[in-house]
Amino acid sequence: MDIEDVSNIKNIQLGDEQDVFINPEGPLNLMHGYVNARNGYMYNKRFYSSEIETDYSMRKNKEASSSPEGWVFERTPVKDKVYKDLCKKTPAGKYLIRYHAQLIKMFPSVDGSLSIEAGRPNALTNFLRAEHVKKDAKYILAALLLLSEGVDIEIDVDKMGEKKSLVIKSKKCKGRVFVNVDMHSAWIDPVTQKKK
Structure with missing residues (x-):
């Protein structure tokens, strides 16, 4: 385009x-x-922000000679975290901590690209791809978009015993439910919440 x-x-x-x-x-x-x-604004913000403590290592390659290529650089963005020494006392500092923590969660980047793939079985993307959620995924994403725009959406997590369900209800028509899905992904046991 x-x-x-x-x-x-x-x-x-x-x-x-x-x-x-x-x-x-x-x-x-x-x-x-x-x-x-x-x-590349989001890419640069996620990978080069001074508020994010990047996870990387550099080690000598035992198999190579003493040339500059004898070093191995490894960058693991999925292990990045917010710097702990950011000012937590001011509203701006608290905001920056929350903002960058969310940025890392939104783009965990398992493979080094700006991706929402988390590589965790309990990630939102895996939940939305689960067979029992697929037909409602578009409604869940639409509700999240509307919430981000400040629209008051009736979205709740109902807990029945050990199971949790994501429920999106109509605000106008009492009793009408748009979405009611168990909150587990394909690889997570819904009761124990452990990887299958």
Whole structure:
């Protein structure tokens, strides 16, 4: 997709009466995503932020000679964490700690690319791919998007004994349930919460 395509999409009107359009200041405006991706903003923030303590090691390669290539550099982004010495007393410091912790959780990067793949069996992506969740995944993601935009969504975790269920209900029509799925992924036992 090039810049012209992205620019044209924001002018498309939707709905039966052609009265719905994409808010140019909202998160669905593809121009923001295009500029961010093109300039690598999220990649740079995730991998080069001074607030993130990067996990890396450099060791001598025993099999190589004493040349500069005789060293092995290993970077493990999935083990990154927020620096502990950030100021926790100010609101800005608390915000930075939470922000960067979320950034690491959102993009754990198992393979070194900017990816939401976590490599953990209990990750959100694995939950959304689980066979019993697949048909409702789009509703769960839509609810999370609306929540991020400040829309009040009726979303809860119901606990019945040892099992937990994610429930999304209608605010207007009492008793109407859009989503009701057990909260476990394909590789996690729903009762013990341990890897199968």
